[in-house]
Amino acid sequence: MQKILFAVLGLLMLAHTSMARAALSIEIIGAGEHQIPVSIVPFGGDEKLGLAINEVVTGDLLRSGLFRLVDPAGKSPHEAAEVHYPDWQVRGTEALAIGTASAQADGRIVARFRLLDVVKQVELIGQAVSAGDGQIRAVGHRIADLIYEKLTGNRGVFSTRIAYVNRQGKMFSLIVADSDGHNEQIVLKQNEPIMSPSWSPDGSHLAYVSFETGHAAVFVQSLYTHQRKAVANFRGSNSAPAWSPDGKQLAVVLTRDGSSQIYLMRPDGGEIRRISFSGAIDTEPNFSPDGLSLLFTSDRGGSAQVYRMPVAGGAAQRLTFAAGSSYSPRHSPDGKSFVFAHLSGGRFYISVQDFQTGQMEALTEGGWEKKPSFAPNGRLILFASEARGRGILATVSSDGRVKQHMFTQSGDAREPVWGPFL
Amino acid sequence: MKKIVISIVLVNLLAACASQKPQETTSAPAAPATSVAATAPATATAVAAKTAVDPLNDPTSILAGRSVYYPFDVAAVQDADKPLVQAHAGYLSKNPARSVRLEGNCDERGSNEYNLALGQRRADGVMKMLELGGAKASQLDSVSYGEEKPKATGHEESSWSQNRRTDLNYAK
Numbered sequence: 001m002q003k004i005l006f007a008v009l010g011l012l013m014l015a016h017t018s019m020a021r022a023a024l025s026i027e028i029i030g031a032g033e034h035q036i037p038v039s040i041v042p043f044g045g046d047e048k049l050g051l052a053i054n055e056v057v058t059g060d061l062l063r064s065g066l067f068r069l070v071d072p073a074g075k076s077p078h079e080a081a082e083v084h085y086p087d088w089q090v091r092g093t094e095a096l097a098i099g100t101a102s103a104q105a106d107g108r109i110v111a112r113f114r115l116l117d118v119v120k121q122v123e124l125i126g127q128a129v130s131a132g133d134g135q136i137r138a139v140g141h142r143i144a145d146l147i148y149e150k151l152t153g154n155r156g157v158f159s160t161r162i163a164y165v166n167r168q169g170k171m172f173s174l175i176v177a178d179s180d181g182h183n184e185q186i187v188l189k190q191n192e193p194i195m196s197p198s199w200s201p202d203g204s205h206l207a208y209v210s211f212e213t214g215h216a217a218v219f220v221q222s223l224y225t226h227q228r229k230a231v232a233n234f235r236g237s238n239s240a241p242a243w244s245p246d247g248k249q250l251a252v253v254l255t256r257d258g259s260s261q262i263y264l265m266r267p268d269g270g271e272i273r274r275i276s277f278s279g280a281i282d283t284e285p286n287f288s289p290d291g292l293s294l295l296f297t298s299d300r301g302g303s304a305q306v307y308r309m310p311v312a313g314g315a316a317q318r319l320t321f322a323a324g325s326s327y328s329p330r331h332s333p334d335g336k337s338f339v340f341a342h343l344s345g346g347r348f349y350i351s352v353q354d355f356q357t358g359q360m361e362a363l364t365e366g367g368w369e370k371k372p373s374f375a376p377n378g379r380l381i382l383f384a385s386e387a388r389g390r391g392i393l394a395t396v397s398s399d400g401r402v403k404q405h406m407f408t409q410s411g412d413a414r415e416p417v418w419g420p421f422l
Numbered sequence: 423m424k425k426i427v428i429s430i431v432l433v434n435l436l437a438a439c440a441s442q443k444p445q446e447t448t449s450a451p452a453a454p455a456t457s458v459a460a461t462a463p464a465t466a467t468a469v470a471a472k473t474a475v476d477p478l479n480d481p482t483s484i485l486a487g488r489s490v491y492y493p494f495d496v497a498a499v500q501d502a503d504k505p506l507v508q509a510h511a512g513y514l515s516k517n518p519a520r521s522v523r524l525e526g527n528c529d530e531r532g533s534n535e536y537n538l539a540l541g542q543r544r545a546d547g548v549m550k551m552l553e554l555g556g557a558k559a560s561q562l563d564s565v566s567y568g569e570e571k572p573k574a575t576g577h578e579e580s581s582w583s584q585n586r587r588t589d590l591n592y593a594k
Contacts, residue, residue, distance in 0.1 A: 193570035195534050209538075215565040216538055237542045237566050240535045253539065255546070260539035281539040297536055303495070304536055325495075327533035341533060368577070370533060415534060 035068040036151050039093040043111060044078035045100035049136065053101055053111055056140025057147070059180065060158040063395075064148060064379075065402030080114055080123060088118045095124070095151055097143070108132050111139050115147055124150050137183055157375040161419040162382060163187075163197040163206055164393060168411030174208060176223065179375070179418070181393060181406040187221065188228075198241045199419040200267070207231070207241035207250060207267070218252050220267055231269035242285045242294075243267070244311075251275075251285035251294060262296060264311070275313055286330045286338075287311070295319075295329040295338055306340055306353075319353065322360060326351075328371050332378050332398075339363075339372040339381050350383050350396060363400040373417045374398070382418045477513065478520070478592065484509040490548055492586040494531065497543040499551055507548055510590055511555020518558060524548045525589040526566040527573070529582035534568055541566030544588045 040058050043050030061067040070093040077083045077098050088096050099113030108130055115125040125146055131138040138159070145156030158179055166173045174188040174197060188194060192211040199206060207220045213230070216237040221228035232238035236255030243250060250267050253260050254274075262276040262285050276282040280300035287294060291311065298307050301318060304325040309316035320326040324344030331338050332352075342351045347366035353359065368386035375382065378398060385394035387405055391412030396403045406413075477483045490503040499507055514520060526541030526548075545564035552562055574581035 193567070195538070195568075195570065211567070211570065216568075236546075236564065237538055239538050253535070255539075255542050259543060259546075281536065281543065283539045284533060284535045297533065299495075299536075304532060325532065327536050343531060346531075 035066060036095065037068045037070045037093045038095045038097065038147070038151070039070045039072050039088060039091065040097045041072045041076050041078070041099075043099045043101040043113065044076070045102045049101040049103060049109065050099075052136045053140045053143065056137050056180075057097070057144045060141060060144035060156075061147065063180065063402075063404055065397050066148070066152055080116065080126075083116060085118060085121045093118055095147070097147060101139075103134075106132075107134055109134065109136060109139050111143060113143055115150055137178060141178065141180075154379060155377045155421070157377050157380065157418075157421075160376060160421060161203070162393075162416055163199065163419060164384075164416035165194045165197065165414050166408060166411045167193075167391070167414060171411075173411075174206070176206070176419075181408065184408075187223065187226075195415055196240055197415060197417050198243060199417060200243050201245055201247045201420055203420050203422050205267070207243065209239045209241070218250075220250075229268070231267065232263075232265070232272075240283050240285060242287060244287050245289055245291045251287065253283045253285070262294065275311070276309065276316070278316075282307075284328050288331050289333060289335040295331060297327050297329065306338070319355075319358075320360070330373050332374050333376055334378055339374060341370045341372060341383075350381060352381075352398070361400070363396045363398075364403070369394070371415055371417070375418050376421045380418075382416050384414045384416055476517075478517075485513055488590045488592075490544075490588045490590075491583065492544060492588075494529065494582070494586065495540065496586075497540060497547050499547055504551075507551045508555050511552045511557050514552060514558070514561050515556030518561065521561045521563070521593045522552070522557075523591045523593065524552075524562065524564040525591055526564065526568075527571065527585055527587045527589070528569045529585045530569045530572065530577070531582070532569070534570070538566050538568035538570075541568045541588075544586075548588045548590070 040054055042054040058069055062069060070091050075087055078100050096116045096118050097113060099111055101111040103109050110128060110130040112128045114123055117124050129139050129142045141158040144158040148156035160179050161176055162179055163176050166175055170191050172190060172194040173186050174194045175184050176187055177184040187206060190212055195209040197206050197208040204224060205220055205222050207218060209216050210219050213233060216239045217230050218232035218238045218241045219228050220231050232252050232254060234254055234256035238252060238254050240253040241250050249264050252263050252265060254263050259279055260281045260283050261274055262282050263272050263274050265272040278298060278300045280298055282296055282298045284297040285294045293308055293310050295306060295308050297304050304327055305318055306320040306326045306329040307316040307318050322342060324342060327341045329338045329340040337352050337354045339352045342349045348369040349362040349366045350364045350369050350372045351360055351362045370384045372381050372383040380395045380397055382395050385392050391414045393406040393413045393416050394403065478485050484506055487506045490499055490507060524545035526545030528537035528541045545566055549562045549564045553559060572585045574584045
């Protein structure tokens with residue numbers, strides 16, 4: 001049995017295929033309060049490559065809600081010497097990105113780009129970005145990250161990845177994709193449910209729940225070797241895996257001793273010990289960034305609410321008190337707030353609450369919205385939503401101003417989770 | 423023991439006759455025996471021994487009911503369903519070779535993980551009641567599907583009410 005569980009799922013794995021080309025359409029709703037006007041000139045050199053990279057860079061910057069794209073209107077400088085700053089100042093643009101792109105003989109893509117401050121007439125970035133094996137999108141995301149970081153002062157998340165489950169009829173697929181939903185890779189595909197993917201802090205492994213053994217069991221799988229192992233497969237349900245920030249522990253929820261309770265164990269399944277003792281439902285643990293406390297969902301007070309407890313053990317404290325029920329809490333990367341799904345009046349809202357003030361704010365208008373998670377820079381929140389009768393992925397900026405919907409080609413997207421910085 | 427089984431079979435046969443319409447799933451020979459039950463005890467027993475020993479397969483028995491339903495976010499077996507669960511407990515205690523799997527399900531309100539926990543609590547609640555009613559722990563197993571395997575997929579109460587359910591799934 002163990003052997004089978006260890007077996008490499010070669011057949012289930014699909015490498016970088018073209019399956020996801022144009023698999024997504026994206027709608028952006030709302031805009032940031034202050035948008036930085038920028039112009040991105042399609043790169044010279046290999047013009048076709050330049051246009052493809054440009055599409056990725058402009059798409060990323062637009063989706064962030066923090067930028068307004070100013071049309072180059074026929075001007076196409078590729079080198080700093082070709083830039084005539086007054087041309088750009090009259091257009092009202094504040095920053096200008098130019099460059100060249102080329103494909104090497106071995107398939108490697110190299111883009112040399114510059115970001116210029118149009119107002120001060122100085123170069124902000126001059127850098128070469130490259131990626132192997134025709135990974136045009138990776139180059140575009142990296143350039144967008146560099147522009148985003150330089151102009152906003154925050155680290156960009158365009159190069160990070162997300163994981164989610166796609167359900168199509170009775171088929172379930174665990175998918176890893178770029179932060180914009182493109183470049184989908186199937187990690188696992190089966191006709192039994194898959195739930196609750198969770199990224200290891202270094203992005204190398206996913207823990208998740210699979211029903212392939214007939215009931216909910218927790219698996220850990222390497223995204224590099226694709227080897228997988230059932231790390232919690234006790235009688236009843238085994239679920240809700242969450243990694244500690246140092247990657248050395250998994251919090252899981254087991255029913256082997258009665259009701260759903262939280263346990264800690266090593267990611268290989270060893271050294272299991274129970275840390276919650278409520279007799280109620282305790283589930284959806286999430287470590288604080290300092291690794292010292294856990295947020296979780298419990299119905300110990302009669303309805304599902306968010307609680308916090310020390311990882312070392314001790315009394316839990318209730319944090320949510322609004323009418324209705326609250327689920328799926330996750331810490332912000334700075335540890336100052338948490339996001340959760342709030343069910344009230346038959347609608348789910350994605351809400352955030354500040355630890356210090358206890359103040360809660362709904363970021364969405366409500367609907368079928370579940371399972372929120374922060375981008376690693378804390379600026380965006382990814383969640384499962386529904387539109388036109390289908391489960392979709394959606395993001396909202398952490399100030400609630402900019403929303404976007406990502407439609408996958410088919411099926412219902414659910415259980416999304418944003419991965420770490422790589 | 424044998425006597426009890428036979429008498430149960432007879433009662434069931436009489437019940438089947440009383441309903442006066444051919445049951446699709448009832449053993450075929452039972453239907454012609456409509457005239458007078460008392461005149462054919464021997465044949466009835468013979469037939470029963472072959473095909474209808476197990477009241478679990480009698481569609482008119484309370485044991486034909488294999489699902490327990492719940493209000494939203496509730497895991498306790500409701501009064502209306504207690505006779506059903508108790509009847510299954512009685513059956514299991516009289517048939518120690520049979521085993522049943524309790525499969526808990528939820529509607530889609532709540533998080534997937536919370537619903538997995540709630541479905542487990544529903545299934546375990548039925549399991550406990552079966553045990554109290556005389557079933558052995560070794561005959562019972564429980565599993566939760568949470569909201570992952572909905573019977574009805576709509577976003578309204580008519581679908582949700584079907585999905586808040588524990589199924590009693592007997593091993594063949």
